[in-house]
Amino acid sequence: MSVICLEDDAFFALIETVVERLKSDNEPKAPRDMGNWVSSKDAMDLLGISSPNTLQKYRNEGWIEFTQLSANKILYDRRSIAKYLEKKKQRRL
Numbered sequence: 001m002s003v004i005c006l007e008d009d010a011f012f013a014l015i016e017t018v019v020e021r022l023k024s025d026n027e028p029k030a031p032r033d034m035g036n037w038v039s040s041k042d043a044m045d046l047l048g049i050s051s052p053n054t055l056q057k058y059r060n061e062g063w064i065e066f067t068q069l070s071a072n073k074i075l076y077d078r079r080s081i082a083k084y085l086e087k088k089k090q091r092r093l
Contacts (some may be wrong), residue, residue: 036078037067043076047085058084 006014038046043064044055058064065080 037075038078038081040074040076043081046078046081 040052040055044050044052047055047058047064049055059066059074063080063084065077066074067077068074
């Protein structure tokens with residue numbers, strides 16, 4: 001068995017480094033850039049809605065474009081969401 005001796009300053013610097021690395025490993029990762037495709041949650045945020053049923057209605061009515069990768073994975077076209085919002089924009093005089 002080996003014994004490693006450190007001066008106080010070196011020991012505390014090592015502890016700080018370990019703590020910082022643990023913090024950075026536990027921080028949520030930024031989503032990967034998928035270009036114009038966004039997740040259901042992001043689509044709802046962009047549209048200002050909180051109901052998945054409303055999002056499904058927008059899909060069913062053809063108001064926004066989407067692609068379905070699997071039964072539970074649907075991605076939405078960010079440009080079609082922007083077009084929908086622009087079309088629904090109201091101007092007050």
